[in-house]
Amino acid sequence: MSEDIAKTSQRTPWVIGNWKMNGGLAANQSLLAAMLPALNAGGGRTRRARVGVCAPFPYLAQLQSALEDTGVAWGAQDVSDKTSGAFTGQVSAGMLAEFGVGLALIGHSERRQYNGESNVLVAAKAAAALAAGITPVICVGETLAEREAGQHQSTVAAQLAACAPVLRQAGSAVIVAYEPVWAIGTGKTASPAEAQAMHAFIRDQLRLAATACADCSVLYGGSVKASNARELFAQPDIDGGLIGGASLIAADFLAIVAAA
Ligand code: 13P
Numbered sequence: 001m002s003e004d005i006a007k008t009s010q011r012t013p014w015v016i017g018n019w020k021m022n023g024g025l026a027a028n029q030s031l032l033a034a035m036l037p038a039l040n041a042g043g044g045r046t047r048r049a050r051v052g053v054c055a056p057f058p059y060l061a062q063l064q065s066a067l068e069d070t071g072v073a074w075g076a077q078d079v080s081d082k083t084s085g086a087f088t089g090q091v092s093a094g095m096l097a098e099f100g101v102g103l104a105l106i107g108h109s110e111r112r113q114y115n116g117e118s119n120v121l122v123a124a125k126a127a128a129a130l131a132a133g134i135t136p137v138i139c140v141g142e143t144l145a146e147r148e149a150g151q152h153q154s155t156v157a158a159q160l161a162a163c164a165p166v167l168r169q170a171g172s173a174v175i176v177a178y179e180p181v182w183a184i185g186t187g188k189t190a191s192p193a194e195a196q197a198m199h200a201f202i203r204d205q206l207r208l209a210a211t212a213c214a215d216c217s218v219l220y221g222g223s224v225k226a227s228n229a230r231e232l233f234a235q236p237d238i239d240g241g242l243i244g245g246a247s248l249i250a251a252d253f254l255a256i257v258a259a260a
Helices: 002-008 025-041 057-067 093-098 109-114 119-131 144-148 152-162 164-170 192-209 226-233 250-259
Strands: 014-018 050-054 073-076 103-106 135-140 175-178 217-221 240-243
Touching (some): 014 175, 014 250, 119 135, 119 152, 152 192, 226 240
Parallel strands (some): 073 103, 175 217, 217 240
């Protein structure tokens, strides 16, 4: 799965669901059952886009058994920067790889905010995922205060700069997700023009950090819905979306996948 992901990640449009800390065995089963016929019909992709789902750790085995014969990728929402040892509560990339995990969200703003993850730790986690053959989905984005202070570009530039060594190593086998914190779960989406401007900026930063990864996929996340997905995904530097709330409702997620 991960080799396949690495091969297809050159500006491949992706729609990735981030279930966050939601779900349960029965609820996941119904959600997957409601989505799989439509997703399978496209071999886990629309005409252009690939599809992935990132679940809490305990449900990775469930995703593995539901998705392993489909083209849909499954992923984790975090990974340790360590490989093994006395790190209670952490999960290594090698362990995730055993469950066929192909994607790992790294440095989601909720982890930066609630778990104090620094840019340096995020870079180390991305390197650990990559070393285990898992495609890191590196999340970047500014808070409302940073945007209001005109620091949105410098914040994101610093987040990416910390990851420069791993970006250089990964080439296009990495996915970057721009998620302005003020747009996450607030219903307040960045306008297509605002999102496009940041995506163009991010692509420039990637070129500066590591020419090799200038062609990686850059996804937008933050209140993406069926009603705004098409316009966002039509922007020249937006390669798809990282979807939170709407990925928990089969019809909404499928409509967003169709928009890609
Ligand atoms: P929402 O789509 O619920 O705003 O969440 C976005 C997100 O954080 C995806 O990782």
